[in-house]
Amino acid sequence: MLQLTRREALGAGAGAFAITAFGLPAMAAAVEDAIKKFTGGAMPAEGGVDLTAPEIAENGNTVPIEVAAEGAEAIAVFADGNPAPEVCTFNFGPLAGSSSAATRIRLAKTQNVIAVARFPDGSFKMAKAVVKVTIGGCGG
Amino acid sequence: MAKIKPRVKVPKKAEAGDVITIKALISHPMESGRRKDKKTGKLIPRKIINRFTCDFVGASQSGNVIDVQLEPAISTNPYFQFEAKVPESGEFRFKWVEDGGAVYELAKKITVG
Numbered sequence: 167m168l169q170l171t172r173r174e175a176l177g178a179g180a181g182a183f184a185i186t187a188f189g190l191p192a193m194a195a196a197v198e199d200a201i202k203k204f205t206g207g208a209m210p211a212e213g214g215v216d217l218t219a220p221e222i223a224e225n226g227n228t229v230p231i232e233v234a235a236e237g238a239e240a241i242a243v244f245a246d247g248n249p250a251p252e253v254c255t256f257n258f259g260p261l262a263g264s265s266s267a268a269t270r271i272r273l274a275k276t277q278n279v280i281a282v283a284r285f286p287d288g289s290f291k292m293a294k295a296v297v298k299v300t301i302g303g304c305g306g
Numbered sequence: 307m308a309k310i311k312p313r314v315k316v317p318k319k320a321e322a323g324d325v326i327t328i329k330a331l332i333s334h335p336m337e338s339g340r341r342k343d344k345k346t347g348k349l350i351p352r353k354i355i356n357r358f359t360c361d362f363v364g365a366s367q368s369g370n371v372i373d374v375q376l377e378p379a380i381s382t383n384p385y386f387q388f389e390a391k392v393p394e395s396g397e398f399r400f401k402w403v404e405d406g407g408a409v410y411e412l413a414k415k416i417t418v419g
Contacts, residue, residue: 227381227382228381228382229381245379248379249340250377250378250379252377252379253377253379253380254374254375254376254377254379254380255374255375256372256373256374256388257372257373257374257375258371258372259361259369259370259371259372259373260369260370261361261362261369261370261371261390261391261393262371262372262388262389262390262391263325263326263327263371263388263389263390263391264325264389266388266389267372267374267386267387267388268386268387268388269374269380269381269384269385269386269387270380270381270384270385271379271380271381272338272378272379272380272381273379
């Protein structure tokens with residue numbers, strides 16, 4: 167049995183935290199595939215989409231997010247650290263007041279939330295936000 | 307199992323051409339298909355709301371407001387907030403589709419004038 171002193175335990179915790187923080191910029195392959203499925207093969211450029219998500223979510227079972235993209239006809243939301251990257255897709259109809267929507271999502275762990283907007287001219291744009299999750303969702 | 311009950315908040319009155327905010331919620335467990343039954347150790351089958359739509363139906367103008375495709379990553383009791391244009395008096399019709407084909411519907415009237 168490995169015995170940890172209080173000091174060592176704290177150090178190990180901080181180390182693990184640093185690894186997760188530095189490991190984040192690399193996007194998981196699964197999320198890239200899911201985005202390409204939505205865009206038809208291209209990785210969209212960043213900017214032009216507003217994604218509002220909390221920096222720290224205490225409970226990963228219900229994380230409030232908000233997406234908006236002026237003039238977009240659809241916005242898809244992805245989470246790269248979940249067992250399945252797709253979160254939801256909003257399709258805006260002719261009577262939508264604006265291309266924006268808010269909902270609550272599940273996040274299994276600290277990860278990137280990505281919103282990709284499709285515009286009527288066929289172009290795509292995306293936004294990314296890191297959400298730190300202290301208690302993961304998705305059960306298990 | 308908790309009863310599945312849809313609820314929406316739509317203003318009763320608006321001016322023609324107004325943009326209003328709609329809030330829609332349905333109490334639903336959104337079983338992700340990844341949770342295990344604590345007693346048997348078996349996976350609980352997936353059962354989620356997979357589609358939510360809102361349409362406006364008026365005397366002369368009708369149209370879709372929003373059509374959302376949901377995945378298991380949407381929280382229990384899925385909640386949506388969005389904006390809609392009000393062309394005239396009529397009603398907003400909301401529809402939630404569950405895995406397996408069950409449909410839950412709700413309509414709210416709105417008066418212009």
